[in-house]
Amino acid sequence: RPCSLAACSSYRLRDALHPLWQSELTVSGGTRQSPINIQWRDSVYDPHLKPLKIHYDPTTCLYVWNNGYSFQVEFDDSADKSVIMGGPLENHYRLKQFHFHWGAINEWGSEHMVDSKVYPAELHLVHWNPVTSTSFEEAIMENNGLVVIGVFLKLGAHHAGLQKLVDALPAVRHKDAIVEFDVFDPCCLMPSCPDYWTYDGSLTTPPLTESVTWIIKKTPIEVDQNQLEEFRMLLFTSAGEEEKRMVDNFRPLQPLMNRTVRSSFR
Numbered sequence: 001r002p003c004s005l006a007a008c009s010s011y012r013l014r015d016a017l018h019p020l021w022q023s024e025l026t027v028s029g030g031t032r033q034s035p036i037n038i039q040w041r042d043s044v045y046d047p048h049l050k051p052l053k054i055h056y057d058p059t060t061c062l063y064v065w066n067n068g069y070s071f072q073v074e075f076d077d078s079a080d081k082s083v084i085m086g087g088p089l090e091n092h093y094r095l096k097q098f099h100f101h102w103g104a105i106n107e108w109g110s111e112h113m114v115d116s117k118v119y120p121a122e123l124h125l126v127h128w129n130p131v132t133s134t135s136f137e138e139a140i141m142e143n144n145g146l147v148v149i150g151v152f153l154k155l156g157a158h159h160a161g162l163q164k165l166v167d168a169l170p171a172v173r174h175k176d177a178i179v180e181f182d183v184f185d186p187c188c189l190m191p192s193c194p195d196y197w198t199y200d201g202s203l204t205t206p207p208l209t210e211s212v213t214w215i216i217k218k219t220p221i222e223v224d225q226n227q228l229e230e231f232r233m234l235l236f237t238s239a240g241e242e243e244k245r246m247v248d249n250f251r252p253l254q255p256l257m258n259r260t261v262r263s264s265f266r
């Protein structure tokens with residue numbers, strides 16, 4: 001990671017000691033773990049990749065909660081109302097939830113990297129395959145049971161769409177807190193550029209199962225400093241416990257091993 005010496009050393013130290021990952025640094029026998037560093041020049045343009053088609057129904061949004069790893073927005077996935085299809089996918093996938101990963105400072109925070117460039121945060125929209133699985137929980141264990149769209153966040157202009165979510169964060173400051181969050185369209189968090197990379201990987205949090213088709217958008221969305229700092233005011237800890245700020249909730253890079261990253265663009 002290109003960073004100042006101080007940041008690097010503290011990053012390495014923190015990385016090794018971070019409670020979130022002390023026990024999960026490797027999955028025995030993992031051959032397709034996530035996240036990875038996407039080397040742009042090694043990615044292979046695949047002309048057969050179709051445009052990604054996204055149809056989210058804003059009324060399927062249910063609530064926001066703090067699950068002790070991140071804050072997560074849950075959706076009603078009891079029908080094919082908020083779905084994605086096309087791209088590298090053979091059928092449609094239902095939106096289940098989205099969440100973020102971020103750093104204590106703007107110098108790091110994303111899980112994936114592009115040519116070793118790291119972003120201050122990364123959005124993950126998690127979908128499951130209702131054709132091969134009967135539930136999200138089952139799909140987590142299925143080969144290609146899940147599709148996660150990754151969107152990088154970079155420091156820049158205020159993001160009006162995100163602000164509605166940021167305004168709900170004080171209500172879910174502690175682990176297991178939950179707040180109703182009705183109509184929200186996650187499409188407002190997607191960049192307009194259609195370009196993406198795709199590769200076969202895993203969950204980046206326990207159970208780290210190798211069930212994810214990753215779709216990583218090439219173009220980041222912009223959020224402002226205040227919005228990033230609101231993320232960093234969340235807590236890993238429950239009410240009444242000694243407060244631990246929810247920051248650096250990202251998994252370290254994993255080896256590419258025998259995988260090729262495909263791009264939808266030349």
Ligand SMILES: CCc1c(F)c(F)c(S(N)(=O)=O)c(F)c1F
Nearest residue numbers: 124126148202203204205206207
């Ligand atoms: C078990 C629920 C869950 C997560 F907690 C999670 F962090 C991710 S991730 N970071 O790979 O997008 C998932 F895909 C996922 F299904």
Ligand SMILES: [Zn+2]
Nearest residue numbers: 099101124204
């Ligand atoms: Zn994630």
